[in-house]
Amino acid sequence: MDFLAGHQPDMLPGNRQLPPTQGVIEAPHGTTIVAVTFPGGVVLAGDRRATMGNVIAQRDIEKVFPADEYSAVGIAGTAGLAVEMVKLFQLELEHFEKVEGAQLSLEGKANRLSTMIRSNLGMAMQGLAVVPLFAGYDVDRDKGRIFSYDVTGGRSEEHNFAATGSGSIFARGAMKKLFRDDLTEEQAVTLVVQALYDAADDDSATGGPDVARRIYPIITVITEDGFRRLTAEEAAEISRSVLQRRLEEPDGPKAALL
């Protein structure tokens, strides 16, 4: 990125001149991203909807990307800017790895992303914010970790679970009730699907599993073995089983009162 700044500064997202605008620019926005840790790794997932005002701009957008072998980014906010930011972030991690011959630490990656969000502040003030969720497996500490961000680039590490985007409040509520310390990978995956379902249930900008079009959430798992994205079939199977249960209990699993 530093090289790019010296060499071709116009290619960097933060360096562009913004035309003066009135009000909010209409552009597709991505919505809910959730993440949850489990012993041995972390799961990061996102719904598939992009909205533009009250219109569904896209039904099958992909908002969760691998950043490198051991980390992934999920993005909420202006889709176009976010995708570009992720692309640059991926490039930077790969570039560092190749030039230095070693991977950045997970903290290092999280900090880098923070700087990139901060450079987008001008756009964010015009309503084009990008708010990602960063999850990765820390090979030095042998555990999955989650970092959340605000529009100003403020970075904070989340413990156990986190969500971002318009449906995040509902997803967080669901995860709070379902989370346990001893989740298996499969349980963690089911948990994020439940959380996304609850987000879609109460937030109009979040898409639920679309059985008719076979559009299911994107679910990624990062463990010691690296990044893995669940195949469409795997995601479909989990979503369907969650959906099946919801036909009987529309509000999902009930937690104990006391």
Place this chain on the structure above:
Amino acid sequence: MSTPFYVSPQQAMADRAEYARKGIARGRSLVVMQYADGIVFVGENPSRALHKFSEIYDRIGFAAAGKYNEYENLRIGGVRYADLRGYTYDRDDVTARGLANVYAQTLGTIFSSAAEKPYEVELVVAEVGETPEGDQIYRLPHDGSIVDEHGSVAVGGNAEQISGFLDQRHRDGMSLAEALKLAVQALSRDTNGSEREIPAERLEVAVLDRTRPQKRKFKRIVGRQLARLLEAQGEGSASAGSEESDEAE
């Protein structure tokens, strides 16, 4: 004021070439060759941190003999070129041919510029294709020329002799273990024809493996995996090839 001696351009170039060649010859040789599933890089390298081979991009690898600081400089330049290309256009638009051209330009300019000393390096840029026919190997000598190679190529001090040895024995469709064995055999021959043993710890081995599921095909082969491949010579070379792909990183 003293008058500088007249040196003919031919003589000047010959001197510079001689200087570069001598510098390269001081280093150890390395071998790049095709095998059934990709391209393998083998070299003798006592250091584990200072690599002779490295990844440039998804399908492109880099090998260099000569002066470390000079080829490291070129390597980083190559990584920058490739990453910038891939970011600006698409990952598929980064090719070994393009990269080799950039290297050739750089080396050629440095070689013929009177103000600088010529780089004492010889490079190999290799790209693995979807099929063995799609593999590309380019050798870039110190003067900025490009040689399109097929099958196997050796650079470094003893390159001519090693190339001759490899040309006779290399064939298409070798397994990784077979190719590795041949490369080590070629590297362990001394100038005077005698052989010496190169222990596995002193070998640097990397592959561009087209069967890798990831986009980035470059992988170093170290430790146990390398030892197993070296042992696998002769018997069951096919199984060694398949085993190797399971054990990533």
